[in-house]
Amino acid sequence: MKGFGYLVKEGFKNVWSNRIMSIASICVLISCLVLTGAAALFSLNVSKMVEEVGESNETIVYIQPGYSQLEAVYVGKEIEKVDNVASAQFYSKEQAFEQYRKTLGDSLFSRIEDRNPLPDSFIVVMHDLSKYEETVAKIQQIEGVDKDTILNRKDFADKLTRISNLVTIISIGVVAALLIISLFIIANTIRATMYSRRFEISIMKSVGATNSFVRMPFLVEGMVIGLISAIIATGALALVYQGVGMVVENAQSMFSFIPFTDVLPYVAVSFAVFGVFVGFCGGFLSIRKYLKMEGNEILGW
Amino acid sequence: MIEFQNVSKTYPNGTHALNNVSLRIDKGEFVFIVGASGAGKSTFLKLIMHEETPTSGEIVINGNKLSKLKRRDIPYLRRHMGIVFQDFRLIEKMTVFDNVAFAMRAVGESTATIKKRVPYVLDLVGLKDKMKNKPSELSGGEQQRVSLARALVNNPEIIVADEPTGNVDPELSHEIIELLNEINSMGTTVLVVTHEHELVREFNQRVITIDKGRVISDNRGSRRYSGYETEDYGDEDYSLSYSEYEEDMDLTDDELTDDYSGYAYDDDEPDNPDVVVVPDDQA
Numbered sequence: 001m002k003g004f005g006y007l008v009k010e011g012f013k014n015v016w017s018n019r020i021m022s023i024a025s026i027c028v029l030i031s032c033l034v035l036t037g038a039a040a041l042f043s044l045n046v047s048k049m050v051e052e053v054g055e056s057n058e059t060i061v062y063i064q065p066g067y068s069q070l071e072a073v074y075v076g077k078e079i080e081k082v083d084n085v086a087s088a089q090f091y092s093k094e095q096a097f098e099q100y101r102k103t104l105g106d107s108l109f110s111r112i113e114d115r116n117p118l119p120d121s122f123i124v125v126m127h128d129l130s131k132y133e134e135t136v137a138k139i140q141q142i143e144g145v146d147k148d149t150i151l152n153r154k155d156f157a158d159k160l161t162r163i164s165n166l167v168t169i170i171s172i173g174v175v176a177a178l179l180i181i182s183l184f185i186i187a188n189t190i191r192a193t194m195y196s197r198r199f200e201i202s203i204m205k206s207v208g209a210t211n212s213f214v215r216m217p218f219l220v221e222g223m224v225i226g227l228i229s230a231i232i233a234t235g236a237l238a239l240v241y242q243g244v245g246m247v248v249e250n251a252q253s254m255f256s257f258i259p260f261t262d263v264l265p266y267v268a269v270s271f272a273v274f275g276v277f278v279g280f281c282g283g284f285l286s287i288r289k290y291l292k293m294e295g296n297e298i299l300g301w
Numbered sequence: 302m303i304e305f306q307n308v309s310k311t312y313p314n315g316t317h318a319l320n321n322v323s324l325r326i327d328k329g330e331f332v333f334i335v336g337a338s339g340a341g342k343s344t345f346l347k348l349i350m351h352e353e354t355p356t357s358g359e360i361v362i363n364g365n366k367l368s369k370l371k372r373r374d375i376p377y378l379r380r381h382m383g384i385v386f387q388d389f390r391l392i393e394k395m396t397v398f399d400n401v402a403f404a405m406r407a408v409g410e411s412t413a414t415i416k417k418r419v420p421y422v423l424d425l426v427g428l429k430d431k432m433k434n435k436p437s438e439l440s441g442g443e444q445q446r447v448s449l450a451r452a453l454v455n456n457p458e459i460i461v462a463d464e465p466t467g468n469v470d471p472e473l474s475h476e477i478i479e480l481l482n483e484i485n486s487m488g489t490t491v492l493v494v495t496h497e498h499e500l501v502r503e504f505n506q507r508v509i510t511i512d513k514g515r516v517i518s519d520n521r522g523s524r525r526y527s528g529y530e531t532e533d534y535g536d537e538d539y540s541l542s543y544s545e546y547e548e549d550m551d552l553t554d555d556e557l558t559d560d561y562s563g564y565a566y567d568d569d570e571p572d573n574p575d576v577v578v579v580p581d582d583q584a
Contacts, residue, residue, distance in 0.1 A: 006406050200403070203390060206350070207455060208379035209407035294352040 007213070011220020014193045015228075018221075021189035026229045028185050029278065032178035033233035033271050034240065039171030041241060041267075045258055046164035057129055061088070061139055062146040063120045072120045075144040079122055082142075084135045088122040096121065103250075119146065179278065186225060186282030190218050194290055201290060211291045219283040226279030230271035237267060302328040302459070302490055303349060308358035310344050310514075318344035320514040321358070326492065328458070331485040333501045334494045336511035342494045345511065346463055349492070350382065351375050363458070380408055383452025387464035389444045391436040397423065397447050398432040404451045422450045426480060442473030449480060459490045466497055474500055 015022045061079060063072045069092065079088040096118045126135055140147035194201065204214050238260050245257040303326040310319040319341045326332050336342045347353040348360055351367055360367040363381065370378060391400050398419055405415045423429050426446040436444050445465055452460055462481060466474035478493065478500055485491040495501065501508055506522040 006412075199390070200392060203392070203403065204407040205376075206379065206384050207404040207407050207451075208376040208382075210376045211373070213407065213409060294347075 004216075007216040008220050010217035012224060014190075014197075014217055014221040015224050018189060018193045018196070021192050022221075022225055025182070025186045025189045025225050025282075026232070028178070029182045029226065029229035029275060030233045030236060032175060032182050032278075033229060033275060034237050035171060035178065036175045036274075037233065037237045037267055037271065038240065039167060039175070041237075041258070041263065042167055043164050044263070046160050048258055050161055057125055059124045059126070059132075059136065060091075061122045061124050063122070064144055064146045065119055067120070067144055069120060071144065075142060076122050078142045079124060079139055079145070082135060082138045084127050084131050085139075086125045086127050088124045091121045091123055093118040093120050182278055183282050183285070186222055186279055187286040189225070190221055190283050191286040193221060194218060194287060198290070202294075205294065214291065215284070215287050218287045219280055222279030222281070222283030223276045224279070225282075226275030226277070227272060228275075229279075230268070230275035233271050233275070234264070234268045238264070302326055302330075302363060303492075304361040305348075306359040306361070308348065308355045308360060310341075310348065310353065311356045317514050319348070319355070319511075322511075322514070322516055323358075324509060324516055324519065326490065328490055329485070329488055331482065331491045331504075331506045332493070333504070333506055333508045334492065334511060335496060335498070335501055335508060337496065340511045341514040342511055343463075344514075346461060346492075346494060349459075349461060350384070351378055380455060381458050383455065383457040383460045385445070385448050385452045385460065385462040385465045387467035389436070389441075389448045389468070391444055391447055391451075393436055396433050396435060397428060397439070400436065400447055401451045401454050404454050408455055410455075418454060419450075422454045423447075425453065426450045440473070441469045442476060445469050445473075445477055446480065449477070449484075453484065453489075457489070459492065460484060462491070462493045464495055465493060466495065466500065475503070478504055 063075055067075065073090060076088050076090055079085060093116050097116050100118075124139070126132065139145055201214055241257075241260050245260075249257060305322050305324050308319055308322045309317070311317050322341075322345075334342055334345060344353065348355055348367075349362070351370065354367070362378065365378070367378075392403065395403065401419045401422060402415045405418065410418075420429060420432065423432055426449055428443060428446055428450065431439060431443065436447065439447065445468070449460075449462075449465070452462075460481065465477050465481070469477055474497065481491050481493060482504065504522070508518070508520045508522065509516055510518040510520075
């Protein structure tokens with residue numbers, strides 16, 4: 001199209017000349033993108049954890065409180081007799097305590113050292129994970145096993161998956177709402193630009209500018225807003241992700257987060273595509289009305 | 302060029318703006334449309350520009366029936382016309398050059414063409430040295446000449462001027478019409494809507510009088526342009542010279558209908574359009 005460069009330049013000018021509204025649109029779109037991105041990354045990490053858990057074959061069996069270490073070792077022997085159990089390794093409450101102290105720091109534990117609240121436990125490895133449920137049921141029958149607290153990473157993974165699904169559902173709702181709000185705000189921003197440029201639009205129409213030509217600067221305006229939002233949102237998400245990642249990994253060393261640099265290209269590209277698309281739609285929606293009107297109607301003369 | 306065949310226009314509010322109007326304006330003509338406020342002049346112009354469509358009848362422009370015109374072709378119809386408004390409609394924040402260039406950009410002309418064409422047209426209307434000024438720094442007459450330059454810049458076949466002298470000092474009105482005459486002599490059809498009878502008398506061109514939505518008189522002036530030259534806007538130094546114009550005042554007062562006041566009833570908008578329609582060579 002002839003004059004394309006001019007139209008693109010006009011679009012950029014629109015963003016600047018209407019900057020307050022542009023900033024408002026950009027902020028809303030950023031929130032939308034960051035939330036969408038955060039939800040997506042959360043699901044990704046959960047799937048990764050679930051996958052890792054599926055591959056690992058360790059179940060922690062706790063011994064009832066009040067059992068001495070010797071009694072606990074006998075319970076361990078019983079556990080080893082159960083079909084499908086390959087090994088049961090003793091993990092004393094002192095070892096567990098040390099582990100927690102290493103992770104969480106000394107200050108918290110120095111005062112309760114003589115009153116260790118943790119139970120003894122066994123790390124059980126099974127031959128065949130497909131018989132997991134029945135094996136656990138048999139272990140639970142054994143005297144001295146704390147049957148309500150058999151903790152395995154599979155339970156943990158199931159819980160995570162449930163949370164992840166819930167988060168997905170909630171975030172789809174939130175993102176859908178934000179998407180509509182973004183669209184609405186962008187459309188209004190562009191409508192405001194259009195209003196301030198109605199005089200020019202009416203002249204363009206009277207000299208025979210085609211609709212696509214009149215429309216172009218406003219579409220560019222929307223797409224520029226979308227692109228700026230995408231760039232800032234990518235940065236913001238990186239910060240949030242690394243912040244959260246650090247906190248979680250400090251507290252809980254079982255799983256490692258997917259490094260942000262691994263997902264960065266996908267995040268950046270999908271944000272850009274999404275932002276530009278929303279901006280385009282916003283521009284398209286808002287100019288429709290103006291394109292149907294003639295110069296005199298636009299200006300109200 | 303422009304033909305109205307039994308055209309009537311009734312607005313949704315029941316106003317009968319035009320009533321069974323039939324007329325024909327040929328290529329290269331200079332025509333004044335006169336009529337009181339609300340007589341139907343605005344509607345007439347809007348119909349030519351296809352901003353409104355007739356309730357009945359047919360309008361033919363350059364052999365194209367407007368009733369058959371597709372929506373997407375309307376812009377191309379308008380490229381055959383240059384419009385001059387009473388209130389100039391110049392963009393305040395743009396320079397004179399950019400105001401004129403704007404019309405070319407709007408139809409997608411290249412920057413190179415714009416840089417060549419705009420100074421030429423501004424020279425034509427005698428404003429070459431004001432190219433970098435803002436409209437607010439110009440007199441009313443000069444602003445209207447900028448508006449005229451903008452109407453001319455895309456080389457239309459028809460110039461439609463809607464009350465081009467309405468906001469211009471009376472002593473400069475003559476100058477504006479003279480300029481339109483000059484443009485007409487280069488082969489462009491010119492349509493001037495006005496209520497200034499002095500001017501109309503002075504120029505002795507064809508005068509179509511509209512009253513209550515009807516054409517009540519159509520007087521052919523004696524100065525009707527008959528020859529036709531193709532406008533050449535190459536490198537030639539083309540300056541307008543008013544002295545070339547011969548005063549031709551054959552038309553007497555009797556030939557003009559002055560008695561059309563007091564009929565303000567139809568149009569919903571101020572009835573002072575300054576539209577210049579330029580003939581369409583590109584059709």
